[in-house]
Amino acid sequence: MNIIISTLNAKYIHTSLSIRYLKAYAQPDYDVQLAEYTIKDPIMNIVGDLYSKKPDVIGFSCYIWNIEETMKVVAMLKKINPELVIILGGPEVTYDVGEWLDQIPGADFIVIGEGEVTFKALLSEIEGANDYKKVGGIAYRQDGKKVIQPQNGKVDLKSLPTPYRLEEDRDELSKRVTYIETSRGCPFSCQFCLSSIEVGVRYFDREKIKEDIRYLMENGAKTIKFVDRTFNISRSYAMDMFQFLIDEHHPGVVFQFEITADIMRPEVIQFLNDHAPAGLFRFEIGVQSTNDHTNDLVMRRQNFEKLTRTVTMVKDGQKIDQHLDLIAGLPEEDYHSFRKTFNDVFELRPEEMQLGFLKMLRGTGLRIRANDHDYIY
Structure with missing residues (x-):
């Protein structure tokens, strides 16, 4: 065939x-x-x-x-x-x-x-x-x-062969973004997100992933983005990977992670501020909304005070660029309250700020209950 x-x-x-x-x-x-x-x-x-x-x-x-x-x-x-x-x-x-x-x-x-x-x-x-x-x-x-x-159950991630060493990709690695995945699933239940549907977090084999990252760097990859939904959900795992990437990195390579800022411990940030080369890491942080009522409606737990502490500490370290995301159109968010969300995040002065619009993704709780909030989409 x-x-x-x-x-x-x-x-x-x-x-x-x-x-x-x-x-x-x-x-x-x-x-x-x-x-x-x-x-x-x-x-x-x-x-x-x-x-x-x-x-x-x-x-x-x-x-x-x-x-x-x-x-x-x-x-x-x-x-x-x-x-x-x-x-x-x-x-x-x-x-x-x-x-x-x-x-x-x-x-x-x-x-x-x-x-x-x-x-x-x-x-x-x-x-x-x-x-x-x-x-x-x-x-x-x-x-x-x-x-x-119906599905037969979840895939055993440790049994999957590597997708990062295909012959046809070798000459393309320096020209395009390389995506890498070390876990699947998310512990949170944000109702606008597909990851809320899957319960629990599963990990790939950590040593195999490290070998893959070495291979990618040696073959010219310049931008490597981790697609894990919450890279820092396990502090020990995140610290191990950060240490590995600092020890092994090649000049000119950038690693980007999606992190949950309000659960990041100050000692982890201090470690990165002390040991990470400038420009090696980029953090993408989903703030989405600073409106507590809106966050409650989408089952999103967020401590904006702790998030602010993390973003400020990272910014003061001057080692890691930060990209903060907002979503316009979440439940019960009007122009007035969204202006406050925007100003709250803009005051943090991240290197990048992305304003996205709510997508009614199939399978998510928000799409299923769209009529509760009079959504037209």
């Missing part, structure tokens, strides 16, 4: 970690080609390029930023070649799968949740006996009826 896994990134410099996991797990049984595009590429160009590769199976990784373009690509590909097997996966199609089967008639299968094990099992049935009842975590149609099969 000629198998392609594709996605449409938001920008050229981004890389898709998800499709690399799928490829790494499918090997050596299946030789999978990766095909990445951007949402700015003309649809005809994407379709033409994919068609020229003569695929039997194409998988698409779907997100809120690329679903509309992906739907057009799928429809066109299916029109040109009705025999082509199209598989969709990713957070945007993992929820409301019955609705997606209606909306995207060109999709033969939807993979629900973590895809590594499911995707490989599905390929094996497509190539073999077509007994799809054996595959957990997929949705498809049979005799005109929708079939939705």
Whole structure:
């Protein structure tokens, strides 16, 4: 079988970690080609390029930023070649799968949740006996009826092969952002966030991750972003990784983390201020809102006093740039209260401040209860 896994990134410099996991797990049984595009590429160009590769199976990784373009690509590909097997996966199609089967008639299968094990099992049935009842975590149609099969459980992260050493990436590492994942899940329950749906935090093998980071630096990676939802949830883990990155870093490499600022201990920041080279680390801190009532409504625990202490201490150390996020449009937040949120955060004078708008992500509590707050979206 000629198998392609594709996605449409938001920008050229981004890389898709998800499709690399799928490829790494499918090997050596299946030789999978990766095909990445951007949402700015003309649809005809994407379709033409994919068609020229003569695929039997194409998988698409779907997100809120690329679903509309992906739907057009799928429809066109299916029109040109009705025999082509199209598989969709990713957070945007993992929820409301019955609705997606209606909306995207060109999709033969939807993979629900973590895809590594499911995707490989599905390929094996497509190539073999077509007994799809054996595959957990997929949705498809049979005799005109929708079939939705629940997942078999969470993937054992320590068993996953590394997605960071693919041959085709070696020459690209210096030109694009490299994303790395050391854990999945989040201990918090913020109702606007997809991570609130999964309970608990699971870790990858720490020593393997360190070897991967060494490999990435040695092969030219310049910007490495950790996609862990809360990098510093375990103080001992964060300290171990910080120490490793300080000891091993190559000049010119930058590491970025999403941290929860109000749980960061002063002694951890003092350690970084004393030992981290300037410019090695960047922190991304989600403040979202300083309105206590709004935070309560979205089940977000936040101590703004402690957050301020962390941001100020990091800023005084002059070693680490900080990027603070706000979300406009959270429940019961009006212009007046959001102006206060904005001013509270602006006064901290971070190096970067990002004002984003609330996304009604599928599967989140906020989307499910959108009518409670009269959302139009």
